[in-house]
Amino acid sequence: MARKMKVGIVGMGQGGTSIYKTLRSIEHVEIVVVCDCIESAKGMQFAQLDGVQTCVSVHDLAKVPGLDVIIEATGLDSIREQLEHNKEKSTAVIEAQGADLMMCIIEEKEKLADIKRVKGELDAILNSVQEAIEVASIDGMIKYVNPSFSRVTSINAGQRIGRNIFEVSPNGALARSLRTHEAVFAHRAVVGGADVEVIANASPIVVDGKMEGAVVVFQPLTDIYKLMEQLKASNQVISDLQTRINQISTSSYTFDDIIGSHPEFESALDLARKAARSNSTILITGESGTGKELFAHAIHGSSLRRDKPFIKVNCAAIPETLLESEFFGYEKGAFTGAVKTKLGKMELANGGTIFLDEIGDMNLYLQAKLLRVLQEMEFERVGGSQTINVDVRVIAATNRNLLEMAQKGDFRDDLFYRLNVVELRLPSLRNHKDDIPAYVHSLIAKFNRKFGKHVKGLTAQAEEILMQYDWPGNIRELQNVVERAMVTVDEEIITHKQILNLVDSSRTQHQEQIIEGIMPIEQMEKKMIRLALESYGDSVEGKKQAAKALKISLATLYNKLKVMS
Template sequence: MIVRKVNDVCRKDNVKVMLRKSGSVRLVPANSMLSMITFFASEGDEIEIIVEGDSCISSMEEIKKIFLEDLKQINDESGTYELLKNTSIAYEEIFNSIAVGIIATDENGIITIFNKASERITGFSLDKAIGKNINEVMTDIDVSQVLRFGSEFLNKKYVIGEKTLFINITPIYAGGRITGSLVVFQDFPQIEYLEGELKRSRKLDKAFDIIVGNSGKLKDALTVASKAAETDSTVIIRGESGTGKELVANAIHYSSKRRDKPFIRVNCAAIPSALLESELFGHEKGAFTGAITQKIGKFELADGGSIFLDEIGDIPIEIQVKLLRVLQDKEFERVGGIRTIKVDVRIIAATNKNLEEAMKNGTFREDLYYRLNVIPIFLPSLRDRKEDIPVLVEHFIKKLNKKLGKNVQFVTNKAIKALIKYDWPGNIRELENLIERCITLSDKEYIDFDDLPSYIKNVKDSKDDEVIYLGDNYDIEKMENYEYKIIKAALSRYKSFNKAGKALGLTHKTVAAKARKFHLVEN
């Protein structure tokens, strides 16, 4: 109620309202739900209210009414007080125990959440950061595009002092509109940069040899994975289906200090939701119909080692609570059991789903997301690393010759060019299946263009496709007119500067500047 009513005043009068417990230096924005959850006041506590803005005197009268009159009408027979107290403590513990920096802002870019890892990485204290615009704390971080258009910046590189940060910036939604932004970042001081690109001088462990490819985007992801392997931090691997997430999880485990311990794999999407809890945590005899013996769960089997939770975005919401406890306290009870079981398990998760969208829809818990998103690794799709297709094809030919008893030696240049033109919606898995099909059906010692399926042979060169049809009898327009049409079409299709920029081969800043120039967006 406080957040809603204060927010109405802030919007109406264009003011900023901050709260502070008497004797404390910490200011908390009163119109931010996240901040207010972590700001818990007991009955009898003295609270200072600070209002900044042109209409602060009249606004203060409305704010005082909220606290002095409206709050008195609340009946706490339902136990709201205790619930808020416990929630406040839980949120504080969660945010401050996470090893990555977490900063939340409101819709104006004002910082509302600033955890301990953010203090360590940026050098700013909580008291000095809360209530400030994020640009005052991290000067080159721009959240305006996220707040304005909902565009996401994933795995953006940022250098602060001698530290290299990998930053994700995503919008926070409430009531169907953008109400703030979430900035999650991890520092990697050992990673060096050369001319804006990652200098890949770091030697990867042999466990990563199973991952084939030399593209820059893949190497960037593997460098982060290699660093993650040296710690026990939770890792979440994100990428489209078929990009090799399980291979990366495998490499992380077998290059870590847990390599001699169990590596347990669980495909959360392949197990019926009614059985998933028992599969993960085990059950006691008689816990439910058909439980005729005690069963050890996957977490117990993984004790001392790692557990890989594939497709974690498909875990039912009711099981997410129990999983959160394992992540936080490394303990659980079997289904139907009363004994608390403690385990030492490193969790590696993977998903091809948009977890930010799932949080917005209420199908994925926000606190679980923060717990999982300690070290995010983003695997590029095959269409974003097409330079790796020839080496992947060579790898699959060697692998499948042994499996199928064949002796295919190479793929012709014409066939390779056709494979590179194709967009590969099924990614590496689709490419491997295609090569297996060609090897199986071929009687030759090579794969030629004619051996490829028609849907690949019929893909045209992008340069042969006319992006804009001018007609047979046309007048040449000024370049600026074509530029306007292209920028407008890209923004209409992709809905954000970031995605439109990627499609056009431009930076998001260039697209934003041109969109403002052509009055496609408000200045």
Template structure:
């Protein structure tokens, strides 16, 4: 057989039809599979021809031949409307002969059929490669096609499903409902008829020329969807960890040399942290909110022997209590609903590095005990796990100033507090280191100018005086916020008091006896000297500019620097 043969049937009623039959037999493009002789005279056929194709005395049986492509008619309109519709529905081409060039018409039809079959082949190949299960029925509900994924998902072989009626095998399914309702059915959760598999289905009618000729359903097992949801949750956990690590990388430049401030209390705090960084002992960073505990934690890690390993952040205050244990210690596969993969906790992610637990006093009581046990035994178990996992991490924790009160009241484990506070570093609030205010302001001014694309040169003396009299309950964080807002609204080169007033108004001034509300002159002088040197630098040229800005001579500047021990 060469190429594609057109399976052809012939309808004749006289000698002329017999002649056309002989012509068709000689055409290599055609395969005669049936003849309907309306005269019921088959004497013209040889014995071999009688055995090689189907013969009948009427049209009905011939047009039902399987695989029939074309019917050549030489009789005088022998077809009823029903027979014509039947051929149309079956994709059978009707060619009335003998028109001039009817053989050429047959060949043109062959080319169309070739293209149609090619496209159909590509279409079925696509359906066969799709990973979702697909089932197709005709308008009467008879299953015409299932793809390989259908068998993989349901376990039902193709030969056990095709030619079955959907209203019998799966009357409650999305496919049957789509045919009944004559509209799409989406997100339909049910079990596949003939299988125990629970699926989520989307079905839709097939409409051709405005008529419903069938329907198609695409579905996935609920188990696969749950797996995808779990993978998404797992991915979200990874993303959260990556964000945490990005935050850590963003802060990883912090080291003790970057710490801004020359006050005795601050330099003593830095020196204590520098010494503590050399050991692996747990460190408790205590202090009010905004005092720089995050920066100190990074600086300690970056000066430790673990600096080449990750520092993992676990912020207790940002996680609901129900997720704290999962996030900290991880979970074995299947130990909790929807957990289909083993999840690593922050403790494991910090292996050989540093785990920074922020606001440790926000941990629930039972997690405090579990954390204490882990620190004592240097091992832990994931949720649902049986095997202990060794712990090799440096622990830095932070807590607000109320943690000692919480210990006394029994809200926080005293044993855990003692274990975590082998080295306790209390970070001073900004109001205790106001002499650092000028250099802090200048450093923030430099960074915020870059961030906001501004060119603010200085903070006015009045504004600095008001800042020195403010209590700063939010400490460095509040100072940065006030500076950033002031820069955003300042339209000149100087931040004046009225730029800052909305953020550090008198309502926030320190409540103290009246005689303490006025700052000593030498304190103000010292602050102005620091601000001038921070702005212009400590080179000879910088000191000349500083002296000029302060309206004093260079010699007077040197005398004052000596008076204040070179600041």
């Protein structure tokens, strides 16, 4: 790094202050000391703020060691004589006019250094770009080509610079821009002097409103084609990912969403919690509407795969001819209409869980392919030959008796035993009707949020109808009935009349008593006790208040509760 020139200034009036301000901004100059007989002069204050040494004696300034130049800005001969008499021999003294010249020279040097630096940066940029660049003056004389020009055309700079573009490449974009004084875009041509077809863009070079030349930037068509192929491949990847994202879901329910206190139901729930912690295949059996899919969601949500995909397949809802391609996907061109490769459900579920609902409706051919996935964790897409490996946990569900189907030959027995590692049997709703009030309470809260209503519950007669009904559609039918009742109700309480319109009267016991508002005394007593506990709570204090409201003793209430349990 060059040594800075050390400067002192005498006379900090208007002229000296101007010199001070100018020199202060020059990189290679260091102002060491300033001097003025008036210590409060404005220039002296500037110097003090900048941390520059100040003095009021010319003699003191001249004795400051190491000064290269002293600028005398007072114009007084006496001051100049004192400086000449007291300064070091190596220190030069110049008057303000000479200082102005010196500053001009220094400023020009700084500008030249800036220009040199910008040129270096520009050269580095032009030399590093992958596109070929060629520059010509207004008369067509080629002045510059970058290294990429030589790489693309195999013409080195020495063979090109100094030639005239109108001679070597008269049909190119650069010559055309020079002739028309306009920009040229996406011009396809062969580079003069080289057998290379390119796509070029050219623009005029205008300085102070006058066109001085033009520049062309181009790429060979082979590079364009490569980029197009890469873009096509990237678009295919994006399309595949979009397809995968659109089809992938995660579990929507947890075990906290499952309600039920019946022993048979609690046993199934306990087994499901334990099975969730393993990777074993699970077969969920039960009538339609018993909550098989809800259990599958909860099992996945509590498993180690909960952060991975949860893919659902309803084997009964997909046409048999499409089931294989839905399961395993297909390659582009595998059949008419297969315009691109499609990922199957098994591949989408990789790392996670696949839920096969209504698996009893799967055909025997597809059962064999599914068995291979369960055994080997591998398959091929339809129309493909590449073996795809997956890591998938299978949860199957059915409302059919797969064992009987296997004995009749309608279901592969080896697949049945492979699926039936853990069997989860869900009871029908008619076998645990005691859970109906809890289900209804939960559903009313759900549909209040959905419909923006404020329904608080249902009458005892309405609840009795629900308890007497045998629910062939199980929990799904119950949900449907409550939702339809919620749509029509205008009050805060759902009545038995609204419920009667929604259930099959032939499946309801003791309907004539319910319609007339009459029921057996024993049932009425249980109903009243249940309502009292719902109103006052199940705590000891709540039971005391319930007994008081029912006008019975607390001991009698406990005895009746023991009989009811």
